[in-house]
Amino acid sequence: MDQEPLHRRIAGDIERRIASGEWRPGFRIPTEAELTAEYGCARMTVSRAMSDLAARGLVVRRRRAGTVVAHPPVHSSALVAIPDIQSEVEGRGLAYSHRLLGRIVRPASEDEEGLGGKVVELQTLHLADDLPFVFERRLISLTAAPEAEAADFTTQPPGGWLLAHMPWTEAEHRISAVGADHETAAGLGLADGAPCLRLERRTWRDGQGVTWASQIFPGAAYDLVARFSPTKG
Amino acid sequence: MDQEPLHRRIAGDIERRIASGEWRPGFRIPTEAELTAEYGCARMTVSRAMSDLAARGLVVRRRRAGTVVAHPPVHSSALVAIPDIQSEVEGRGLAYSHRLLGRIVRPASEDEEGLGGKVVELQTLHLADDLPFVFERRLISLTAAPEAEAADFTTQPPGGWLLAHMPWTEAEHRISAVGADHETAAGLGLADGAPCLRLERRTWRDGQGVTWASQIFPGAAYDLVARFSPTKG
DNA sequence: CGCGCATTAATGTCTAGACATAACACTGAG
DNA sequence: CTCAGTGTTATGTCTAGACATTAATGCGCG
Structure with a gap:
């Protein structure tokens, strides 16, 4: 009953805390080293989870400065799909x-x-x-x-x-x-x-x-x- | 003058061939093993490139079946942004x-x-x-x-x-x-x-x-x- | 005080492996 | 012929390292 890969679980945990408002925009997320220790896994695994979140725009990552929860885009962000x-x-x-x-x-x-x-x-x-x-x-x-x-x-x-x-x-x-x-x-x-x-x-x-x-x-x-x-x- | 990481270059090469129409929807992309040989790098590097493309919906990956160029979605695909x-x-x-x-x-x-x-x-x-x-x-x-x-x-x-x-x-x-x-x-x-x-x-x-x-x-x-x-x- | 430089803490990329898992393909039993 | 089992292949995940890159920080010098 594994089902969910670890990197997905990590990303999900973080996403949940962002969605719930526990971690507000601007909040600095634990470093890869800290998460690596918390989950007892390799850094690449944590890194992948965070990269995925970054690619989806939920967090912003900067070298040395760390990873922070992204500010939601002010403009647009709202869409309508036009169907066939x-x-x-x-x-x-x-x-x-x-x-x-x-x-x-x-x-x-x-x-x-x-x-x-x-x-x-x-x-x-x-x-x-x-x-x-x-x-x-x-x-x-x-x-x-x-x-x-x-x-x-x-x-x-x-x-x-x-x-x-x-x-x-x-x-x-x-x-x-x-x-x-x-x-x-x-x-x-x-x-x-x-x-x-x-x-x-x-x-x-x-x-x-x-x-x-x-x-x-x-x-x-x-x-x-x-x-x-x-x-x- | 390196600038661009290898995984990005690989993903870019593939994307270009999809965008140009050289590889049409349904076309089966070379396997990770083949690309690994072509670029002379580790499989993880190719894998990351392909995962990125898959995450963006340009290709569909299935175990054993390989990676194929995605069919553009018939529904949605066309959007209008609603501004503030x-x-x-x-x-x-x-x-x-x-x-x-x-x-x-x-x-x-x-x-x-x-x-x-x-x-x-x-x-x-x-x-x-x-x-x-x-x-x-x-x-x-x-x-x-x-x-x-x-x-x-x-x-x-x-x-x-x-x-x-x-x-x-x-x-x-x-x-x-x-x-x-x-x-x-x-x-x-x-x-x-x-x-x-x-x-x-x-x-x-x-x-x-x-x-x-x-x-x-x-x-x-x-x-x-x-x-x-x-x-x- | 302020400026420049070295330090160092964080992410970014990459490797060379390993084992897991899904699904196609084949094969042999009934 | 059909179906169940089995092998094979390609992707999926993960590890334990290595080195690169960026930028915040602190320190010493003027």
Whole structure:
């Protein structure tokens, strides 16, 4: 009944004392030598435990000065995960489906320069149990992904196709609230101007724009939710 | 000019090959024995490099089966950081200020049970260069934070006060789009029903509810934005 | 007093082993 | 053919050392 390796137990002991508030930020933790004596093990074992805590940002280590409990970051620290639509729908136990509403190939306009010369423009409606869930407008760069011109987006939604075919190296998300325009409202079955959550997503691969997507969720039906604790990455 | 420790160099070499796409997800990385021979070092050194990569989620290690490049997570993987309002405003080079619009102490209602018996209810308006930026409603549990009854929220906004006085162990965020109700619209200087971004935040300390906050941003004026690359945590 | 230098206490890296453990692969019995 | 046992392989943990690096500290000199 060993189960837990020693270095994990040591790290856990320390973490518990930090989480409980017994050791507040700035508190200087016992040295490796002291912990080595306390646990009766080799220094490397203690060292590994402490390095792990340092890597997770719970403590700060400095030579000669010792190891102190880290001050929690003041900024950010709070996140929301943005799910893949299909996983999200299926995760709620609903049947996922989608309909391709429009598809044209056209030259990129001026403000879409990053996507190169030619793009595919798509309109897709994502449904959960046959009810409209998300209205998506998407541009895919044919410079970055020429295969997209031949891809069949009626069987696979464009997001899933891209995930499989074009890994990205950089992305930008933008979340905002908008009133539904006429086309969106019609697609989602809402009144014009109804509040909706818009998620814009742009991705690049090595500096070349790959895709731009605007996904619009009915405000009443969908929330982005995240639950987390500060110590867990 | 050594600078970089060997284990870091090894991990870096591997990471580069993963990032470049040379080693795709599922690819089986050379074994520790092979890398040990290649770099002419002890196995522990290679092991540490690989453990670090595994801890960061770039590779998956299994006994006997070896180490393979991890498949990027389908869910999450995409995040938005939620900033502290004051930092956000000041980060844009604007002057931050706030006004306490209302403050009462009352018993918690039924659906606020998690907050305990008595709560402080606050309405605060956050301003950027004296223009309305966020309308915030907040409840603070007096069970979890009795000092809140005496705190002066006209000098320090409740979010900042809590950050300093009550560290949380768990939090939940919820982002949604709503139409501005009459009170909110008045505070922000919008028309009733104008689309707004609502950020709800609940925090707990050891299972005891600490606070609930609803922050409403004018849809036209504010987006949550995040830019990132997949390998960086 | 203040400045520079040597001391030394702490972490950082690395080695060459050892044994433990998980899981794939094979083999022989039924 | 199937299944249980067994061997093998790769990772997981741990040790007892060694030397390197950093920076706080104290000390002596001017």
